[in-house]
Amino acid sequence: MNRKDWSEEELIKIWTSKNGNANEAKCPFSECPNKNVLMRFSNYGNHSEVSWVVDHIIAIDNGGKNELSNLRPLHNLCNSIKSNRMIK
Numbered sequence: 001m002n003r004k005d006w007s008e009e010e011l012i013k014i015w016t017s018k019n020g021n022a023n024e025a026k027c028p029f030s031e032c033p034n035k036n037v038l039m040r041f042s043n044y045g046n047h048s049e050v051s052w053v054v055d056h057i058i059a060i061d062n063g064g065k066n067e068l069s070n071l072r073p074l075h076n077l078c079n080s081i082k083s084n085r086m087i088k
């Protein structure tokens with residue numbers, strides 16, 4: 001796993017790099033089952049339907065980096081779907 005505690009500043013940077021100043025944004029996961037449910041910035045990591053987490057587009061285990069270009073906000077749920085699929 002590549003858990004990391006993101007600072008408020010990092011979270012803002014990651015969110016705004018993809019979503020600008022919007023408070024709500026679409027989940028970019030291609031297989032998102034809740035496309036019509038917008039993620040909400042203030043609901044970071046709180047396990048509600050609109051919550052989100054920081055996703056590594058390329059997982060650290062696969063050589064991905066902790067840099068902005070490899071990070072994006074994703075539904076909590078979608079991040080779980082994605083990581084479950086990568087478990088061998």
Ligand SMILES: [Zn+2]
Nearest residue numbers: 027032075078
């Ligand atoms: Zn999603």
